[in-house]
Amino acid sequence: MNKRKKAAEKEISYAKWGYIFIAPFFIAFLVFQLIPLVQTVYYSFFEYYRSGLTVIGPNPVGFDNYKALFESDFLKYTGNTIILWIAGFIPQIIISLLLAAWFTDVRLRIKGKQFFKVVIYMPNLIMASAFAMLFFALFSDNGPVNAALISAGILKTPFRFLSSVSGTRGLVALMNFLMWFGNTTILLMAAVMGINPALFEAAELDGCSPRQTFFRITLPMIRPILVYVLITSMIGGLQMFDVPQILTNGKGSPDRTATTLIMFLNNHLYSKNYGMAGAISVILFIICAILCLLVYFNLNPTESDRKTGKKGRAARKEAVNG
Amino acid sequence: MAGITFKNVVKTYDNGVTVIPDLNMEIKDKEFVVLVGPSGCGKSTTLRMIAGLESISSGDLYIGDRRINAVPPKSRNIAMVFQSYALYPHMSVYKNMAFALELAKTPKDEIDRKVKAAASILGLEPYLDRKPKALSGGQRQRVALGRAMVRNPEVFLLDEPLSNLDAKLRTEMRSQISKLHKRLGTTFVYVTHDQTEAMTMGDRICVMKDGIIQQFDTPQNLYDYPCNLFVAGFIGSPQMNFIDAKVKKTENGYALCFGDTEVAMDKEELAAYEGKEVICGIRPEDFHAEKHFFHGNNVMEAYIDLDEMMGSESYLYLEYAGQKLIARVPARYAKKSEENIKLAIDTEKIHVFDKESELAICH
Amino acid sequence: MDKKPSNIRTIIAYIVLILLTFLCLFFFYILIINCTRSHQQIQSGFSFLPGKSFAQNFNNVIHDAKLPVLSGIKNSLIVSSCSAILATYFSALTAYGLYAYNFKLKKPAFIFIMLILVMPTQVSAMGFINIITKMGMINTLYPLILPSIAAPAVFYFMYSYMQSSLPLELIEAARIDGCNEFKTFNRIVIPIMKPALAVQAIFAFVQSWNNFFIPALVLQENSKRTLPILIAMLRSADFLKFDMGKVYMLITVAIVPIIIVYIALSRYIVAGVALGGVKE
Structure with missing residues (x-):
C-alpha cells in the first residue's frame, strides 16, 4: 500500500531533473579533469618516459620521481615563479588600491572614470602570448624601445633586456602587472563602493583625513576581497606560463632564471616524461588545493550576495591567468 | 467543472x-x-x-x-x-x-x-x-x-x-x-x-x-x-477579548464570574464546568455603552487606558479586574482615557471555551 | 579653505592615471603603427606615424607558406565560439539544476563545485593528454571545446545571477502553463539569463581565444593549430630572418579583434567584472 503510493509520488517529483541538468557538467568534469587528475597522481609513482622511439615503463618506482624532482632544478623554478609573481603582484596591488581609493573618493571628482576603467582593464583581455611576442619584438636588441632610448640619448648602446636576468624578469613582471592591475582595481572599487557611504560620512564628521579614512575605514572593510585577490593571484602566479614561455622561447633564458613551474611541467610533457610531469603536477595540485580551500572559506562566511558575486567574477578572471 | x-x-x-x-x-x-x-x-x-x-x-x-x-x-x-x-x-x-x-x-x-x-x-x-x-x-x-x-x-x-x-x-x-x-x-x-x-x-x-x-x-x-x-x-478585528471566568450555579441557570461582574448564562453545557475556570470570549462590539442595554447584572465598570477615535466609533482599551480588554462603541457614547466607563455585555453573544482543550463549550 | 590639499591630490591622481593610460596604450600604439610599416621602415627606426604597408603585410601574413594563419584564425574562431556557447549554456543548465530543484546530492554537488572554483586545469594536464590520446581526440579541436561544459566559475556567476533575478514562482508558473522542464529552461530561463549569458560568453570566448598551454600540447598538425600556437612558432623561428612587418601583423590579427569587441561592449564587460552576479 505504502509502496504503491511512493511510486505515485515520484511521478510529480522534480528531483530527477536536478540530476539530469547537472549531469553534463559532472560528466565533463569527470572525463576531462578528475580521471586525468587521478591518472596524473598514479603515474607520478611510475617510471614512465620516452627515450627516442622506445617507451620506458610504466614501472612502479615509489617516490623516486619526487626525489629526482627535488634533486633537479625544481626548487630553483619554484623560486623563479615566486619572484616573478611577487614582482608583478606588489605594484599591482599598490596601484589598484590607490586607484580604487581615488576613483571612489567623492572629493577628488575624477572625470572620465569610465574611460580610465576601460583602458586599464583592456590589457587583461589581450592574448598573453601575443602580448609577450609584442614585448619581445619591442624590447629586442634592435627593437623600437632600444632605438627610441638611443635616439633620445639615454643609452649609447642597446640594452639587451632579454639577456639580463633582471631585464627578463622585469619585463615578465611588467606584463603581469599591466594585465592584472585593471582587473584588481575594478574589483576593489566595487568592494569600496559596497561599503555603506554613511561610514565615510561619519568618518569625515569625526575629522578623518583622506589618508586616515583609507587606512582605518576602507582597508579593514575590504579585507575579505583583498584576501581573495591575494589568493587567486597566487594561483594565477603558479599557473604563469604564456608570458615567460613566449618571451624566452621556452628556454627561460638567461640561464633558466625565468623558467616557471608550468614551463618545467610543459618541458616534461613535451619530452613525454609522464612520471616526472606527474610528480610536478601532484605538488602543484597540493598547493592549489590548499589555496582553493582558502578561497572556499573566504567566500562562504560572507553571506552577502554582492560580495560573493564579485568574487565569483574575480575567480573566473584569475583562473584565466597563465 | x-x-x-x-x-x-x-x-x-x-x-x-x-x-x-x-x-x-x-x-x-x-x-x-x-x-x-x-x-x-x-x-x-x-x-x-x-x-x-x-x-x-x-x-x-x-x-x-x-x-x-x-x-x-x-x-x-x-x-x-x-x-x-x-x-x-x-x-x-x-x-x-x-x-x-x-x-x-x-x-x-x-x-x-x-x-x-x-x-x-x-x-x-x-x-x-x-x-x-x-x-x-x-x-x-x-x-x-x-x-x-x-x-x-x-x-x-x-x-x-x-x-x-x-x-x-x-x-x-x-x-x-x-x-x-x-x-x-x-x-x-x-x-x-x-x-x-x-x-x-x-x-x-x-x-x-x-x-x-x-x-x-x-x-x-x-x-x-x-x-x-x-x-x-x-477571525475578527480588533480581536475577541478573552477573559478568565468562573462558572457558578445560580437559581435560574449558571453565571460567569469575573471581577465584580456576574453574567447570567442559561446554558446546559456549563453544567460540567460548575465551579471551574473557563475562558469567556466577548467581541469588542458586544460591549455596549448605550443605557438601554443595561439590565441588572450584565453591567461592568472598567477603567479606560487609552481611547482611539476612529470616526463613527471608538476603540477603548480597558483594564478590568487585572485583564486588558478592547471595546468598540459608538463614538458619541465613548469616554476619554483615564476615566471609568460603564459597559453592558451582550449576554447572547458570549462565547465560552474550555481552558484545557481550548474548544468552544457554548456560544 | 580646505580646497588646496584636495586640489594637489587631484592633480597627482590625474598624473598617475595618465601615466598608466600611456603605459596601457603605448605598446598597442606601436603595434598598430608597426603593422602598417614595411620591414625596412621598421628596421630603420621608430616612428609615430603609420606607414603604407598595411595591405602588403596582411597579404604576406595570410599567404605565408610556413604559417597557416588563415586556418589558424578559423580554428581559433571555431574553438572559441563553441567553447563560449558550451560554457555558458551548460553552466546555466548546471546552475539551474542546483538552483531550482531539490535533491539529495544538491548540497554536496554545490560545495564540490565551489571547492574546484579556482582549481587550475594545468595540474591534470598530463592525465588529460593521456586520456584524449586514448579517446583518439589528440590533434583534433574537440579536447579544446568539450571541457568547457564544466566551467565552475561561469557556473558560479550564473548561480548568483539566478539568485538575484530568477524567482522560483516563475518556473512554477511555467510548469502550470504546460512547459516541460527542458522547455522551461530554454524558453523561460535562458531569455531571462540573457545579460549574464552575454557577459560570460564574451569572457569564455576571450579565455579560449587566448588559451595557449593546452592547445600547444594537443594540436600538433599545422592545419589544426590556433593563433597562440602560431605566435609561439613565429617566436621559435629564426627571428632575425623574419619580416618584422609580418610579425607585428600577426600579433595585430591575434589581439585587435578582441580589442574592437571589447571597446564596443566595454560598458557591459567592465560592469560584468565589477558586479559579478549582482543584477542592475
Whole structure:
C-alpha cells in the first residue's frame, strides 16, 4: 500500500531533473579533469618516459620521481615563479588600491572614470602570448624601445633586456602587472563602493583625513576581497606560463632564471616524461588545493550576495591567468 | 467543472518535517474557498499540492472524480495566480497570456480571441504590447489573472495575490476578484493570511493552524460560532477579548464570574464546568455603552487606558479586574482615557471555551 | 579653505592615471603603427606615424607558406565560439539544476563545485593528454571545446545571477502553463539569463581565444593549430630572418579583434567584472 503510493509520488517529483541538468557538467568534469587528475597522481609513482622511439615503463618506482624532482632544478623554478609573481603582484596591488581609493573618493571628482576603467582593464583581455611576442619584438636588441632610448640619448648602446636576468624578469613582471592591475582595481572599487557611504560620512564628521579614512575605514572593510585577490593571484602566479614561455622561447633564458613551474611541467610533457610531469603536477595540485580551500572559506562566511558575486567574477578572471 | 477532495492527505518534506499530518477537506464545485491562517500553517502547501507543485506524501487528492496525485500540473486543468505575479519578464502582456495556449497548440485565431476577451474583461486592452516591467502593480496583478483566465481552468488557485499591493488597490482588487468568480463560475481556492480578505471574499473559509484544519465554514458561522480559541482569536478585528471566568450555579441557570461582574448564562453545557475556570470570549462590539442595554447584572465598570477615535466609533482599551480588554462603541457614547466607563455585555453573544482543550463549550 | 590639499591630490591622481593610460596604450600604439610599416621602415627606426604597408603585410601574413594563419584564425574562431556557447549554456543548465530543484546530492554537488572554483586545469594536464590520446581526440579541436561544459566559475556567476533575478514562482508558473522542464529552461530561463549569458560568453570566448598551454600540447598538425600556437612558432623561428612587418601583423590579427569587441561592449564587460552576479 505504502509502496504503491511512493511510486505515485515520484511521478510529480522534480528531483530527477536536478540530476539530469547537472549531469553534463559532472560528466565533463569527470572525463576531462578528475580521471586525468587521478591518472596524473598514479603515474607520478611510475617510471614512465620516452627515450627516442622506445617507451620506458610504466614501472612502479615509489617516490623516486619526487626525489629526482627535488634533486633537479625544481626548487630553483619554484623560486623563479615566486619572484616573478611577487614582482608583478606588489605594484599591482599598490596601484589598484590607490586607484580604487581615488576613483571612489567623492572629493577628488575624477572625470572620465569610465574611460580610465576601460583602458586599464583592456590589457587583461589581450592574448598573453601575443602580448609577450609584442614585448619581445619591442624590447629586442634592435627593437623600437632600444632605438627610441638611443635616439633620445639615454643609452649609447642597446640594452639587451632579454639577456639580463633582471631585464627578463622585469619585463615578465611588467606584463603581469599591466594585465592584472585593471582587473584588481575594478574589483576593489566595487568592494569600496559596497561599503555603506554613511561610514565615510561619519568618518569625515569625526575629522578623518583622506589618508586616515583609507587606512582605518576602507582597508579593514575590504579585507575579505583583498584576501581573495591575494589568493587567486597566487594561483594565477603558479599557473604563469604564456608570458615567460613566449618571451624566452621556452628556454627561460638567461640561464633558466625565468623558467616557471608550468614551463618545467610543459618541458616534461613535451619530452613525454609522464612520471616526472606527474610528480610536478601532484605538488602543484597540493598547493592549489590548499589555496582553493582558502578561497572556499573566504567566500562562504560572507553571506552577502554582492560580495560573493564579485568574487565569483574575480575567480573566473584569475583562473584565466597563465 | 469540479470540486476538490482531500482524503487523508499527508505532506512530509525530504528533511522529515511533516507540515500536513492528515488533511480531509471537500471543496465544492464553483465554490470560493479561502484558506487562511498564520504563516507556516500549511495553507500554501495545501494550495501547491492542488497545483501539483508539491508532491503528496500519502493520501488521495481528487479534482472532480479524477485522482490527481500523479498528474502533472499542466494536465490538472488548473490555473494559478502567484503572490509575485510570476509574469515572464521577457514577454509582452499578450504573450504572457497566450503562452499556455501556445504550448497547448491552440489555433492562433482562437488564442487571439481568448486573450482579447480576457483583456477586455480586465481592462488590459491598452497594455497588450507592453512588457510587465512597464506596468503598475495593479496592472501586473490583472495580467496574472488574465493569464489564468484564458486557460479556462476548472479550478483557480490564488496564492496571496493581493499582498504586494497597497491598501487601496487591495480593496479594489478584492471586489474585482469576487466579481470574476461570479462571472466565471469556476472553483476558486484562495490563500491569504489576511482575515479581512477571507471574510469578504470566501463562500467558505478554511482556518488552518499547524497543518490542521481548525474550522471550515461560512464567514458568518466562523464569526458567530468559532469552534475554538484559535479561530475565535484569528477571525475578527480588533480581536475577541478573552477573559478568565468562573462558572457558578445560580437559581435560574449558571453565571460567569469575573471581577465584580456576574453574567447570567442559561446554558446546559456549563453544567460540567460548575465551579471551574473557563475562558469567556466577548467581541469588542458586544460591549455596549448605550443605557438601554443595561439590565441588572450584565453591567461592568472598567477603567479606560487609552481611547482611539476612529470616526463613527471608538476603540477603548480597558483594564478590568487585572485583564486588558478592547471595546468598540459608538463614538458619541465613548469616554476619554483615564476615566471609568460603564459597559453592558451582550449576554447572547458570549462565547465560552474550555481552558484545557481550548474548544468552544457554548456560544 | 580646505580646497588646496584636495586640489594637489587631484592633480597627482590625474598624473598617475595618465601615466598608466600611456603605459596601457603605448605598446598597442606601436603595434598598430608597426603593422602598417614595411620591414625596412621598421628596421630603420621608430616612428609615430603609420606607414603604407598595411595591405602588403596582411597579404604576406595570410599567404605565408610556413604559417597557416588563415586556418589558424578559423580554428581559433571555431574553438572559441563553441567553447563560449558550451560554457555558458551548460553552466546555466548546471546552475539551474542546483538552483531550482531539490535533491539529495544538491548540497554536496554545490560545495564540490565551489571547492574546484579556482582549481587550475594545468595540474591534470598530463592525465588529460593521456586520456584524449586514448579517446583518439589528440590533434583534433574537440579536447579544446568539450571541457568547457564544466566551467565552475561561469557556473558560479550564473548561480548568483539566478539568485538575484530568477524567482522560483516563475518556473512554477511555467510548469502550470504546460512547459516541460527542458522547455522551461530554454524558453523561460535562458531569455531571462540573457545579460549574464552575454557577459560570460564574451569572457569564455576571450579565455579560449587566448588559451595557449593546452592547445600547444594537443594540436600538433599545422592545419589544426590556433593563433597562440602560431605566435609561439613565429617566436621559435629564426627571428632575425623574419619580416618584422609580418610579425607585428600577426600579433595585430591575434589581439585587435578582441580589442574592437571589447571597446564596443566595454560598458557591459567592465560592469560584468565589477558586479559579478549582482543584477542592475
